[in-house]
Amino acid sequence: MLLIHCPYCDETLPEAEFTYAGEAHVIRPPDPSALSDDDWQGFLFIRSNTRGPHYERWRHFHGCGRFFNAVRDTVSDRFLTTYPAGQPRPALETLTAASEDRK
């Protein structure tokens, strides 16, 4: 079972408290009607399916209830970092060193 750090509660807690919520930084356009079919399809359906560090969303469902972002390595299943929703995506170079911290 994964251990996940909730950036709002500032606690590292078991996966059972959290729910996965898909890829992060997929922003709903302010005026969807202005989008072409292709662009709307991209927003709705197309995801990066990354092998390696993946920006993704989690919700501390059975805790504070907040959605937040995380970088998780999809190969090792280890979290590199978590951060509040709305913050820009952290650069990967800054993360790899810290990746082994939260054991």
Next chain:
Amino acid sequence: MSQYRVPGRGRVDLSRPVDFTFDGRSYRGAQGDSVASALLANGVHLMGRSFKYHRPRGAIAAGSEEPNALIGTSRGAGRFEPNTRATMQEIWQGLETTSQNKFPSLKWDVGAVNDAAYMLFSAGFYYKTFMWPKSFWNKVYEPFIRAAAGLGTAPTEADPDQYASRYLHCDLLIVGAGPAGLAAARAAMAEGLRIVIVDENAEPGGSLLSEPQARIDGLPAWDWLDDELAALKAAGVRIMTRTTAIGYYHYNMLALCERVTDHLPSLPADTPRERMWRVRARQVVLAQGALEKPLVFHGNDRPGVMLAGAAQTYLNRYGVKVGNAPVVVTSHDSAWYAGFDLQEAGARVQAIVDTRPHVRDDLMDQARALGIPVRLSHTVTATSGRLRVSGVRVNPVSGAAVGAGQQITCDALLMSGGWTPSLHLFSHTQGKLAWDDDLTTFLPHETREACVIAGAGRGLWGIEAALTDGAARGREVAAALGHPGNPAAVSVENDRPGSGVSQKELPTDRNPGRAKAFVDYQNDVTAKDLRLAVREGMRSIEHVKRYTTNGMATDQGKMSNINGLNIAADALGRPAPQVGLTTFRPPYTPTTFGAFAGYQRGAHFEVTRKTPIDPWAEAHGAVFEPVGQWRRARYFPQPGEDMDTAVRRECRQTRESVGIFDASTLGKIEVVGPDAVTFMERMYTNPWAKLGVGRCRYGLLLGDDGYIRDDGVIGRMAEGRFHVTTTTGGAARVMNMMEDYLQTEWPDLDVWLTSTTEQWSTIALNGPNAAKLLAPLVEGVELTEDAFPHMACIECTVAGMPARLFRVSFTGEIGFEVNVPAPLGRKLWEILWDAGQQYGIVAYGTEAMHVLRAEKGYIIVGQDTDGTVTPYDAGMGWAVGKKKPDFVGKRGLARPDLAAKGRKQLVGLLTEDRSKLEEGAQIVFDPNQPIPMKMVGHVTSSYHSDAAGRPIALALVEGGHDRMGEVVHIPMPDRTIAAKITGTVFVDPENTRLKI
């Protein structure tokens, strides 16, 4: 006493005899025996038949890696357990055990004909042998394979035992209580550190239990062990025996299965049979030791052929000679000691046969001193004996040449092909392995987990090496935990370090294509099968594994994987590390379903939510159904009524007078805040800005893809306050979706969302007399058409209780939904029930609710929609606020596919012959087209309707809205039913009945 029991040896208590049965025959063992050791003490080697060829088999090992000696154990009704390893099951007075895979008896088995026909059952035989004639598959081959397949017999009765689940948090978890594990604990222990040692055996000690000859720090090994265990316990170290670490999961979580009662003669009260521990450890030491490899030669599976290390364990731990005239065959030093120990215990070792040309002088000297004949540079080419080995054929080897065979008579054959570190748990962590050329095996290399390996688990042999390495690793993890660790220096006398060489199949002078040289005993895979797989094109070890099933049995390849790899690599002409190892997966040993299920069985399988009115329904004979973790009253049968009659009565009385319905399970969300209306405008398809306070509206929720997700009536209680209802099953999903948009897309909106599902009891009153019944109880509003019209809502008082009253209808009748604080629900229900007696009130359940709503064409999301239905498909374009600039799903609805012609649309169906359709039945336009027919939709809802005077149905049909009046066909197994497409409203299309 049996001639195989050696007094003065072993840890069993001969003064405490234990009687048990095997295949109905009674045997006597001693306290401390396993089933295997007790049977061996009685001279019984034949313990089972093999899976595929039904070959007679005996115990080959002494521990959990045993592939052959699988037995059934039973202790009364429901307590039968198949596939128990006889080497692990402790005996107790009265234990009943049975052998497996035999018919009619273990000694005379008809399935053994497979053995004679073994050429048919070679690798991949499923794919080849049974292909022709085709007609034989159903009637001959498949029934035969099914009857022959599987290990043991599944129990037929429910398991009466309890199983427990626990969490455990510790600083250091040590897996394996052998010398390395104990030394690690000793070196790491410190004030305040929580250290746990687990071991799958009945007592701690590991290899020390089999090596009493060693002296550690001047003490005999077993005395040293006693002192050490006492010291560890005194220091607060927790030692858990009969507890198997079955899996190693992310972030140092390990699962342990503790066997609590299987070794006890009588079951203590209130005690679980097994306990599953989920352990989160800051640091882990894996000190699981190593597993001995068999040698691969023709006849290496005959009862009496066993691992040398196992024979040593049976002798030294259990006081049992596995034979009086054993032969040892080995490529590793360790087996020599097994021969020495047996000779000293009174057996006459017929020969020690070593494949190597040179062996350490001290071993040669000791063999000579004990009078044991030695043959170096020899191979074994065959064994003889029907139900037990009676002889072995050995041949000299010189280079590639195998000389003439010579027969040696024996009653046991002890083999050793060297040792393989137990890599299973380490592999569960995705740990990387490194090939060691000297040991010709994989060793643990790197893992991301906070975990170190100690002792034989990383290729170190001998007690001193294990103790020294264990201590070093213990200090290493202590440092990681912020402690200095404890110094340790040990001296070990009579240690037995050793080395050896690794073999493929042993060389033979016979046709290797006819050899039955087993690699995987449990799945009956031979060396020949592995080579055949490579010849037939399997290149990856994963393919070889699946084609031959090598390593796929319940022993998880504990014995077979490295031998299989060596042989496959040789056949492929590639070095072993390039061929690689297949993946080990949890659980380490077979684990009961009960241990995994724990408390989650029967009524505790999942949560059952009950409304405050549920006890009333139960007292009034309701039949319940589960809906989204709720249990809801489905119908209220009166004496003699079946479901159909009860539902018809409930519908009729509701439409004639008044019905009362517990709608408390409806999801409820309070949407509050200055921006609440903006939020609602963006979430739901409907316009909300102009909805007045005190009015409610049917709301439709889409996903951004344009498909219907949920629906429900939403009331505006105040400018910035909405009372949102959702479907019963969709409440949590809708809440999550709303939170998602609010938190991440529109964090600027000032809105609060609160789930209030369980805060309200909701009682629906429907029928022509609903207003008359309710009006006298309501304070704050007149229940007239003018003061409180259809789709009005208000906060008022009902029967003296604070209430939110909605005038809504899910039946087409005059309808109200009264929400009161949940604890008051039952009281209000009873007040309404009493007051309704004068009108002949009826309580109706979900089944009648479904009929009543279907008669009016009201959809159930998830029944009449399936996640690919748009509001337009459902005929509810009227609910879409087309003038709104945006809402969730608006852009989705404009996707070309969603606007295309020919989509499946919701329509009504009336059968021509007035029969009731089956929900889920497929629909076609042309019943005479060839099979497979083109399916154009399916029936989503179907009921008998008294109000319509006939059965009615709703269906999704391609282009259905443009096909009104057309006839479609529903092919059923016995006939094809014709039905006419109609609108979805079957009763009162003008809604005249809604008026008070």
